[in-house]
Amino acid sequence: MHPSEMTPTEIGDQLARMYAADQSLSDDLPSEQECAALADYLGCHKEAQAAA
Template identity: 45%
Template sequence: MHPRDLTSAELADLLDDAYRADRSLGTAGLDAKVRLELADHLGCHPERQAQVWEAWQKLLILEGDVEEGDALFWLNVEFVKPCPEQS
């Protein structure tokens, strides 16, 4: 399923899986194709990225084991890819 077809909460769950895998926090992560589609989708839709970040923040607060600042840096700098039209 393409990221555009998922809710913000579902996308936040995917981000959480990718983040935890990247930080070796005990998850299998995402399939490479899903990861790329998600990174591209969020890079091309900043308003959607903001909605997903808000949903992910709620998840991070509930779980309480991840520093929000590190997660936001990872999202903006390490994960999201610039939209091809903007590169």
């Protein structure tokens, strides 16, 4: 799902999932494409960034 289709709660959940994977707290690894899409979206949409 593209980040523009996500609610702020879903974006927050994705960020938590990515953080946990980055800290080796989870085996649920996001793809590089998922990470890049979310980072790009949040970098360009400050209102979505603040809401998440």
